[in-house]
Amino acid sequence: MQPKAKRWHAPFDKFVDDWMGLTLPRPRVALEGFEQSDGCSWCGVPVADEQCDCAERRLQWSRVFRLGTYGPPLSTCILQGKYMAWPEMLELLGMILGERIKGCVPPRSVVVPVPMPMMRRWFRRIDHTDVIARHVARAAKLPYRKLLSRSDATPQAALTATGRKALKGRTMRKRIFSRVRGRSVILVDDVLTTGRTLEVAARTLRSEGAISVIVAVLAVTDMPRKAKKCDLRVQHP
Numbered sequence: 001m002q003p004k005a006k007r008w009h010a011p012f013d014k015f016v017d018d019w020m021g022l023t024l025p026r027p028r029v030a031l032e033g034f035e036q037s038d039g040c041s042w043c044g045v046p047v048a049d050e051q052c053d054c055a056e057r058r059l060q061w062s063r064v065f066r067l068g069t070y071g072p073p074l075s076t077c078i079l080q081g082k083y084m085a086w087p088e089m090l091e092l093l094g095m096i097l098g099e100r101i102k103g104c105v106p107p108r109s110v111v112v113p114v115p116m117p118m119m120r121r122w123f124r125r126i127d128h129t130d131v132i133a134r135h136v137a138r139a140a141k142l143p144y145r146k147l148l149s150r151s152d153a154t155p156q157a158a159l160t161a162t163g164r165k166a167l168k169g170r171t172m173r174k175r176i177f178s179r180v181r182g183r184s185v186i187l188v189d190d191v192l193t194t195g196r197t198l199e200v201a202a203r204t205l206r207s208e209g210a211i212s213v214i215v216a217v218l219a220v221t222d223m224p225r226k227a228k229k230c231d232l233r234v235q236h237p
Helices: 008-022 074-083 087-101 118-124 128-140 161-165 196-207
Strands: 064-067 108-113 148-149 172-173 185-191 212-220
Touching: 064 087, 074 087, 074 128, 074 185, 074 212, 087 128, 087 185, 108 118, 108 128, 128 172, 128 185, 128 196, 172 196, 185 196, 196 212
Parallel strands: 064 212, 108 185, 185 212
Antiparallel strands: 148 172
16 A cells, blocks of 8 residues: 555656656557558458458448558557547547548538447547547548437447347437438448447438448458457557
8 A cells, every 4th residue: 555645646647647648659650560451342351351241241331441450550559549548549540541531432421420328438538439530521621420329338349249240229319400311421430340330320320311321440350259358558669
């Protein structure tokens, strides 16, 4: 147990480190070595991947844009942005994704984030998809709208593939006073794994009259059989 006179040292030191930027490297330094890669334009998996099942799936969107596959350093940067409340990293990734879709989507599209439950947003201290989507819209020079809301649900990162696919459609709904009908939507999320969350969101948008839905994600990953804990340790160069 720490002496009473020194109990405040630890939080004070953490505040100083965070304020001076000593805990995390600059976003571009953390992302150093990452190269964008193309995938299937419909389901997002690597083109050479034999497991691509586009012909067997009835997807709710017309196209997927992605930065790359879910692996270091991109995966590490995404995790740190989400769980360490690092907005600068999410802003950088959003800008890069926005540049990727710029000029490749319908001109009157709106950028829409996949919603996060209110309690989860409060505990994490950041709405990561909101930050990403805002900067996607900024880089792509498109309007940004929050059209969807989401009820509380178990975090997807804690679920297996079966658990993710069991996400109920009623967990998402159109926000009050938002206008979806007649719009082309760019639906933004951080990672596409089983695609269930995006399918629920896209189906909700289409049922409310969206003309088309295009998905834009930072990474596409293969779902492990068992959920794994995240390693958020910072790898300084």
